[in-house]
Amino acid sequence: MSNSNEQRHFSHRLRDTNSAFLPKRETNTKPISVGFVLQPHFSMMAFTAAVDALVTANLVQAAPLFSFTTYGLQSTQVQSDLGIEISANRILGEMMLEGEGALDVLIVCGGFRCSLSEYTPLSQLLKATAKRQKILGGLWNGAVPLAHAGVLNGLICALHPDNHAFVQEGFPQVQVSPHTMVIESRILTSAGSNSALEMMLTLIERLHGTNTVRAIREILSSDGITNDGHTSADNDPTLPDSLRTLLRLMSCNIEEPLGIEELADYVGLSRRRIERLFQSHLETTPSRYYLELRITHARRLLLQSSVSISDIAVACGFVSSTHFSHCFKEFFGVPPSQARLNRS
Known part of the structure; x- marks a missing residue:
């Protein structure tokens, strides 16, 4: 057993799973300030997907990585596409682009029934934001206000397919992409709720690295659990079948862990071959991974039950x-x- 003062570290697979619960190193880094402009009838799903990425990013680090503020165009009461009225934090005229509290990222939230007409105060704000080299984004058809402001001229954008023709006809200097997400220099655009999440994860990766995004994906990976209860790691198609079988055996035998020789017999491989598989694909040993799996299971029971x-x-x-x-x-x-x- 190691010295009790020595902290063990999870291998990369299970480090992501446990990242929100590990000891954090305090930093003096100031959170990146993100503003969301909520247009009337904005897509609630696209907006919440984007915010979910930011909130989850804050969970996996000691100090918050992001702060966010919502803005209505003329009122703090904004109706979403679901007919649910949302209370924005501020109105557009209160947004700060310089000094204390200035935004670093500004994202326009669109929706299927959002007006496609230009709203001059928003266009002016977007132009001023671009001039200050801030990051701009558009969700659903949030690229339309960006196009009205001229900040997409000469660039490619993504937006909901229903609005492709409108942008192609009205903004000849803007190229519409068939893809659901486009990253162009300091401008990010997406066409729907799923791509809104991917857009924000791309932004987070650019600002805070791959490890942070991998940890976020692990927390948001409920869709990676199959109907038979196996986790995404057990069913990762990039892993050899024999290794995935070993991971399933470990997952199904937590209370009475199997020995390495028993595991070898089940899959018909030598002990040495199993050790090479774990080292090559998981960067750890079988016994170490098994311990991490058991301690992860214990952490869930500890925090989620009595x-x-x-x-x-x-x-x-x-x-x-x-x-x-x-x-x-x-x-x-x-x-x-x-x-x-x-x-x-």
């Missing part, structure tokens, strides 16, 4: 609650009892 710590230790294959507590603290920086107290 099961006693001693019962969790047994359910996750640890020889004693003391051994479990030591392992938990080495990975997460606090003992299980403290983690449970902090879960709220």
